[in-house]
C-alpha cells in the first residue's frame with residue numbers, strides 16, 4: 001500500500017535496516033542522488049513550513065498562546081527528543097509533569113500534538129467542542145488496517161466515515177443485532193468453561209490447572225467476534241477440547257501486533273515524505289502482520305460474496321455479520337458496500353473488539369488474585385444473583401454490580417493504551433485559553449485521566465468499591481462501564497465515541513464473570529502473589545498472567561461438548 005515515488009526507485013539507492021541499531025544504512029556509492037533529493041525536499045519543506053507558519057498568524061493565534069511545551073526545532077519539531085526518549089508516551093507524560101501542566105503542545109514535524117491529562121480539559125475537547133475535534137489523523141498503520149481509510153474507527157471526518165459509522169452502529173452492533181447474535185456469544189461463553197474444565201481434567205495439578213490468562217482472554221474475545229462476523233470459531237481444523245488452534249493464535253497475535261503500532265509515534269506519521277525509508281521499521285512489521293490477518297479473512301469474505309452474487313444464497317437470510325454487510329443495499333437496490341469496504345470494516349471490527357476486553361480482564365484477574373477478598377466478594381455476588389446450578393447470562397449483568405465495578409476499575413487503572421484514539425481538529429479554536437491550531441492531534445492520556453490524584457483517592461490502588469457509591473453518595477450505584485464525564489476513558493463520548501459499548505461490555509463482563517463463577521483462582525503453586533509489574537514499553541502486565549484455576553461448581557454444571 002505504501003507508495004514509493006518512482007524517481008526514488010530510479011536512484012537505485014541501497015538501503016537496509018540495521019537490526020542492532022534500527023538505523024537505515026545507506027550505500028555510499030549511491031548516496032549522491034538521494035542526498036540531492038533529500039536536500040530538495042528539505043528546501044521545499046522549509047518554504048512550505050515558513051509559508052504555513054506565516055499563514056497561521058491569524059487573529060486567534062495572535063491573541064492566545066499555544067499550550068506550554070518544549071521549543072521545537074525547525075521542520076523536525078521535537079522529533080529528535082521523541083527518538084531519544086522511548087517509550088514516547090512516558091517521555092510526553094514526564095515532560096508534562098516537569099512542566100507541571102495538564103495540557104501541552106509538542107510539535108512533531110508540522111503537527112501540533114496536544115496531550116491532555118485532566119478530565120476537565122478532556123471535557124472541553126470532547127463535550128463542549130466535540131464538533132471541532134471530530135476527525136482522526138492519517139497514519140501509516142491506520143492506512144493499512146482501514147485499506148486506505150474506508151472504515152469507521154480510524155477514518156478522518158467526512159462522508160466515508162459517516163457512512164461506515166452508520167453501518168456499524170445501526171447494522172452491526174445495534175440492540176436488535178446484538179440480540180440476534182446472542183446465541184453465538186453464548187456458545188463461546190460455554191466453550192470457555194468447557195475448555196478450562198477439560199484442561200483441569202486432563203492434566204490436573206492440585207485439582208486444577210495453571211492457565212495462561214493472556215492467551216485465554218485474547219482467544220475468548222477473538223472467538224466471540226469471529227463467531228459473530230464469520231460464524232466460525234476456527235479458521236482451520238480446530239480442536240476438540242475447545243482450545244485455540246495454531247491459526248487462531250496466529251490471527252489474534254497478528255491483530256495485537258498491528259494494534260501495538262497504531263498511533264505509535266512513528267516518524268513517518270509526522271514526516272510523511274520520509275515514509276519510503278521506513279526508518280523505524282514500523283511499516284514492514286505492520287504490513288506483515290496485516291497480511292496475516294487478511295490471509296485468514298479475505299478468502300472467507302470473497303467466497304461469501306461470490307455465493308451471494310452467483311445465486312447460491314438465493315432466498316437465504318443473513319446468518320452472521322458478514323452476511324449482513326454483503327446484503328446491505330443502497331437506495332437504488334445496489335450493494336451498499338464494495339468488497340474492499342466489507343473487508344476493511346470486518347477487519348477493523350475484529351481489531352476493535354479483541355484488545356480492550358482481554359486486557360481489562362487479564363489485569364482485573366491479576367489484581368483480584370492478589371486481593372482475595374475482592375475475588376471472594378465477586379464470586380459471592382454471582383452465587384447470590386445466579387446461583388450455582390446455572391451459568392451467568394447477559395441478562396444477569398444488571399444485577400452484577402460488584403463484578404462490573406471490578407471490570408470498570410481495571411479499565412480505569414490499567415487501560416490498554418496510553419492515549420485515547422487521537423482526535424484531530426478541523427478548524428482553529430481556543431480551549432481553556434490556549435490556541436489549538438487546525439490539524440492538531442489531541443491525545444487524551446488514559447492514565448493521566450484515570451490515575452489523576454485530583455480526581456481519584458489513592459489512584460494507584462485497585463479498589464472496585466470506589467465505583468459502587470452513587471454520585472450523590474446516597475446509595476449503591478447502578479454500575480456500568482461507560483464514563484461519559486471522562487474521569488477515565490472507557491468508551492469515551494461524543495461524535496467519535498465508541499459505538500460498540502454494549503458489545504464491549506457484554507464480552508468483558510461475560511469473560512470475567514464466567515472465570516470467577518466457574519473456578520477458584522490463585523497464584524501458581526510455588527508463587528505467593530502475582531507480579532503486577534507493568535511492561536517497560538507499554539501498559540500490559542510485564543509478563544502474561546499465569547494463574548491456577550480449580551473448578552468450583554458441581555461437575556454436572558460444566559458443559560460436556
Ligand code: HEM
Pocket residue numbers: 152153154165168173349352353356357420421422423489490491492493495496497498499500501503504505508
Ligand atoms: C471493552 C471494549 C471496548 C472499549 C473499552 C472501547 C473503547 C473505545 C474508545 C476509547 C474509542 C475511541 C473514542 C474516541 O475517539 O474518543 C472507541 C471507538 C470505537 N469503537 Fe470501541 N471499545 C470497545 C469495544 C468495541 C467493540 C466491541 C466495537 C464494535 C464491534 C467497537 C467499535 C468502535 C468504533 C466503531 C469506534 C470508532 C467511532 C468513531 O470514530 O466514530 N468498540 N472504542
